[in-house]
Amino acid sequence: MNATEAGLPLGDGPLRGLVVIDVTRVVAGPYCTMMLADLGATVIKVENPAEPDYVRTFPPFVEGENGRASAFFAQYNRHKLSVSLNLKTGEGQALLRKLVGQADMLVENFRPGTMAKLGLDYEALKDENPGLVYVSISGFGQTGPHSLRPAYDNSAQATGGLWSFNGEKGRPPVRVGTIIGDLSASFYAAIAALAAVMHARQTGEGQLVDVAQQDSVVTLTEHAVVNFTVDHVVAQPLGNDHPFVRPYxxxxxxxxxxxxxxxxxxxxxxxxxxxxxxxxxxxxxxxxxxxxxxxxxxxxxxxxxxxxxxxxxxxxxxxxxxxxxxxxxxxxxMAEVVQDPHLGVREMFVPVVMDGVPVTVFGSPMKLSKTPVRAAGIAPAFGEHNATVFGGWAGLSAGDLERLRAQGVI
The missing domain is CATH 3.30.1540.10 (formyl-coa transferase, domain 3)
Known part of the structure; x- marks a missing residue:
């Protein structure tokens, strides 16, 4: 049963009909899937019923119809469907397998090995769906001696070299003032995922997409790699100066x-x-x-x-x-940026409704002349689409849903 036949909501855009299972949290992952949703994919966000996505508790907050709601969550989860599912239970794992069997893609951002322990890694799921594109975003990647290390954005900035030469000349280095490791990994994951989808549609063959935050940060270091490999110059903080371009x-x-x-x-x-x-x-x-x-x-x-x-x-x-x-x-x-008339014309600030309250968030920089990106939209309440996805799409009865809810599976 495809998404249309099951009544699964479809987005508008070039990725209309692409179904993505989103088993990610915080930003490195949710931002990737949000970009896919902006382009029209149907993204089903999976959250643990006992431990929803952490960013639902991140400030700033608005007073929604059901209490306090996170505007930060709204910014990275617009357009998505939300289901609650405990993947630590056998029935939860079985239900995810059922969803994967009908989906085009799964995106996860757990530490390598976590999904394997649950029996939900690529090797386990590719038999359910040979055409599945399985995207894994992690701190250090699925291979290599550091792959199992825990990581945050700062871990990637530190080990990718960017932190070492950011800051004022002659002073200790300073982290880049945003979560550039999370964001860059999300960009690369989205690009690689769509390339893998094209391959899958041409051949019927899915694959594992492995994107590391550390790898992603390394590619953002501009001159630093070749300056070292060619001239053996180690990049140092330069403040607002460029290594060689002046005045700049x-x-x-x-x-x-x-x-x-x-x-x-x-x-x-x-x-x-x-x-x-x-x-x-x-x-x-x-x-x-x-x-x-x-x-x-x-x-x-x-x-x-x-x-x-x-x-x-x-x-x-x-x-x-x-x-x-x-x-x-x-x-x-940022006050001047949000009020910039040029950015207003570019529709770079849009409303996303979170628990009944419109929140102004950044829009999409992707401008397509024939298939415009949708940015304004709605962020889902926790588990809001359980009936739609598990009932309508996965085919569970109302009785099944009530039993799984009582057991803490959904």
Whole structure:
């Protein structure tokens, strides 16, 4: 029985009809499946009846129709169906197998070995569904000597190298100010999962998709890998400076800070004109990009000029002067970002209803001309769709559902 025949809700978008079993929690996993749901997949979120997804208790909160509800949960779980299922029970495992037999994909983010102990790893489930795409997101991956280690986002930032060179020059390193390990792993998992789905639809053959947070962070280190492998230079914190591109960083202005990045010869010439100093274009000490990249030349002859240009002007004035001519942008607070009219046109802030209350969350950066992404939507209440999924789709009777509920299986 397919999703349509069973009355399983279908999304709108290019992934309409793709059914995903989501056995993930927190962010590394839920964000992956949310992106799939935004693109039209039907995502069934599985939560333990005794221990729902932790982020249902994460702030900030809104007062919903049934009490306090997490806006953080809403941001990463829109469009999903929610079922409660105890995978530590035999009947719970059997019911998940039944769902997997009808699904296209399963996504999980437990520590490697956890799903195997439950008899629900890829090797166990591929017999239920040979075309199953099984996505595993973990801290260190399914293979390697560190695969069983517990991990959080900070673990990935630390072991992937990113933490070591983020922060102010000459001071201890600072973690990146967001959960970049969780987020990047979610991005890679979504991309790899869709590639695996294409392969499955062409061949009928599913596969295991293994994405590690540490691996994902390594790919975000830009220059650091090749600087070491080629020149044996170990990346260090540089604050707001770039390792070699100059001017390209943060500059103080009258009411905050801006990013100034007019480092190419074309942009530098334009900046000199905009700020009323065209004579600098012909200054033989700084007239080429190569000269401006030199640390001593930059510090003594370029940086003072840019600092002077910015110091007595506001962010808005500088942004207006730069216009479409040079890369100069205000460093915006989150209040300014949420109120940014350009982002409003781009629909980057949308309402998601959580327990009857609309919460403004970030939208989707994916813009498809023929099959628009849906971002605004509803986040599910815990176990809200048990009857729809277990009854309508999996075929359990009302009596079965009541018995499993009484036994703590659902």
């Amino acid at each position: 960083g943060q500059f103080a202005c009258k009411d905050g800070f801006v990013f100034f990045g007019a480092y190419t010869d074309k942009f530098w010439r334009e900046a000199c004109r905009i700020f009323g100093e065209p004579d600098l274009i012909a200054d033989t000490e700084i007239d080429t990009m190569e000269k401006r990249f030199d640390p001593q030349v930059y510090e003594h002859h370029v940086a003072p000029v840019v600092r002077r240009w910015c110091a007595d002007r506001t962010k808005a004035e500088l942004e207006e002067m730069a216009g479409d001519l040079i890369p100069l942008t205000p460093i915006k607070t």
